[in-house]
Amino acid sequence: MTHISKHPLPAKIMERIVKTFMDSITSPHIIDRRGVLQTLLTPTEKIMLAKRLTVIAMLERDRGYEEIETRLNVSRSTILRLHKKYDADFFKPIQRVFKKQVGWGAFFTTLELLLTGPLPSRAGPSSRRRLGDIKTRRKLLLPGD
DSSP states (O other): OOOOOSSOOOHHHHHHHHHHHHHHHHOTTOSOHHHHHHHHSOHHHHHHHHHHHHHHHHHHTTOOHHHHHHHHTOOHHHHHHHHHHHHTTTTHHHHHHHHHOTHHHHHHHHHHHHHHSOOOOSSSHHHHHHHHHHHHHHHHHOTTO
16 A cells, blocks of 8 residues: 555645546656656556556456456455445546557556466466466467557
8 A cells, every 4th residue: 555644735735636647647748657657657557557447447348256356356445435436437437448559458468368277376387387378369369469
């Protein structure tokens, strides 16, 4: 879990900081958005955001709570919280991207490959073998990747 200072900023300052951040990562003048995010986000924040996005994608694909919980190692309360927001159309901008962007096709294909395979073991040769199988299936489905 990411940590936030116990000393909150005044609302006006926080609002301005958040707006500046959002503007800086969505500006059309930034060519290397990936590099900017790689630099700004900690490994924990990247994982948190990636899992959140994947939960939303799995909800979009009508996956059950138990499967999401097991596959992503997230709590039921996290899934429920995100599902309530999903049902309230809170994630409409993300859902529009899922439906419009060509790149999301590759994301969903990779997600489906991961979800249709057996659950990974914790470590060892079977994990490496499973990842090799996934890479092979991915190459067959996404030859240009």
